[in-house]
Amino acid sequence: MKKPRIKRRKKEAPEAPARITNETVAEHREKILAGGRRFKYPHQYARHRLVINAILISLATLVILVVVAWWQLYPMQNTSTFFYRLTRILPVPVASVDGTSVRYSDYLVSLSGSKHYLEQTEGLNLDSADGKRQIEYIKRQALDSAIADTYAAKIAREKNITVSDSEVEAAIDASRDTVSGRISREVYDDSAYSTFGYEADEYRDILQRALLRQKVAYAVDGTARDAKTTAEGYIRQAKKPTLSALATQLKKAGFVVQAGSSGSVPLTNHDGGLTQAARQLTKGKVSGFLSSTTGDGYYLVQLTSKTETQLSYDFLKIPLTEFDRGLQQLASKRAIREYISVSKTTSEIIYNK
Template identity: 40%
Template sequence: MKLPLKKTKPKTTLPARITNDTVAEHREQILSGARRFKYPMQYARKKLVRNAIIIGSLVVLLMGGLLYANLYIWRASDDFIYRLTRVLPVPVAKADGETVRYSDYLLLYRSSISNLKAKYSKTTDAEGIKNMEDLQRRKNLRLMVEQAYASKIAREKNIVITDNQVQEFITQQRGSLSELDHYRAARKNFGWSPDEYRHITKMALLKQDVAFALDSEAQQTKHKVEEGIKAGKSLQSIASELGSAVEYGDRGFVDRNNQDGGLAKAALALEKGKTSKEVRTLTGDGYYFVTNQDSTENRVHYDYIKIPLKQFQSDVNKLYDEHKVEYYIDDVNKKEVEQ
């Protein structure tokens, strides 16, 4: 026979004894409980703020992860990514401690790859297009590494390119074209806006000035050529004396607007048999001297000596040899990337 269960009352916890020492503590406990009923939104707001911070942090992490994947894993180069990198100064590489901006790299890469696709897309398969993209990626990374290194040297040597210098160069390049037509051609051929075209031009001029400033050996060779000219020697005989330090060539007759960086115009400005002072062409790859062998009103026969600039490229190659160049998007053998 089962005995009936006894009903037990739940034990209640007796409040602690209130004394003069604990009265303030008990008062605060009572008031704190009352506040929850009097100001319920205050506590709900705190939860909302906390939840908003958590959600916001997760969104930022997610967006950051997607951006990282697009830039450094998938290597996206579409319009949205390009515009984003112009706003956010994210790096694509580092050269001797100098950051290479992703936006500058994309500015070159997008123009080069769009031209190649337009030219070869109908005759090249997908694998061939991919190989071309990889090659252009490496070439443009190399160019931007050179640009970053040039920027570092320019700061050290106080070399600055002004907006006036940029405009003068553009005016020289466009020749008889109007400024508007020149910018239209830049957009058609490279996809660059006027601001982007000026930015590219400014970077190129800065790198040229740095290359000239660094190459003391080329400067010494230039002085030797100038001494030979003063002595009445021909460029051909001077080139024979200096050997591999210079390059000699004879153009024959060419138009004054020949695509030679301005050498034809410089020669046409001379009297027959006269030799110019040093000429820096639009390509900025060395010192030139030209002699007007013969000319008509719009055509000129000239020969020339070129003193190539070598020090800058040698210094950049040394950065690669000493592992001072780091790419963030491409796991490639950097020594394969030629200038």
């Protein structure tokens, strides 16, 4: 029996590498690069996914932060310094008046000043029952004030009414006269900080808004101007005008006026400029009309007595009513929207009690 022959396969000789010449160098380079791409593309794909994931995580974090900030500002009404600083950077609204947003920071700066005054100056425990009642009151007061300031700024833009830096400085300068004498600007700024917790720039902003609101209140009140013109006519006709007789005549003409007496006050009393005007008079003399720096109306003052340190005067006031009436009308038309829950029962400006 013949044994089967086992054919052995001859090993193929390895292919000799092609010789690289000037003609084949481009082809050889392409082969090498093609082999490297197998390692490049997987890493490129992973980096692309990493970028997408980073963007998604960032967006998710931003959404969470926005939700947390919304929850703290609106349902929780967080009034901390952090959120006050945040709202100064981000103009988020606390309300709107006649289509104009009321900045949350304007509400918080007013509220924080009132809280600081109650705690540091009055020594009130804000966690007590009385303290909580006071908090509700100053919340309403701060929100009303912020809404009124925004409404005034809207009218000011329409009527081209402005307050210059020099007017703000003049108002500060007038406030530096005290019973003890004239104080320095540094002492004045320190007083604002210790009393209300306001930095100098914050207090300037608050004062600027207050002055603008006063200017607007005078500009929009035609009724008060008519009463003032009528009173000036009566004064020219009277030989010895008295404020009580003038008040009677104005009331008969259908105007709203108020008359009263200051009582004895220091010569440096801060009452909207009335004491300063009375200081310039002789006894029994009636001043010309004054636009009170408190922004509540036109005044006439008549000096009744004066010593080296004190004086007293009678006054007649023509109150400004149109600005507040405009706010009340907007509220009745539901043109004022509030985005936080604050009791309306303590409102003195916007909502009728």
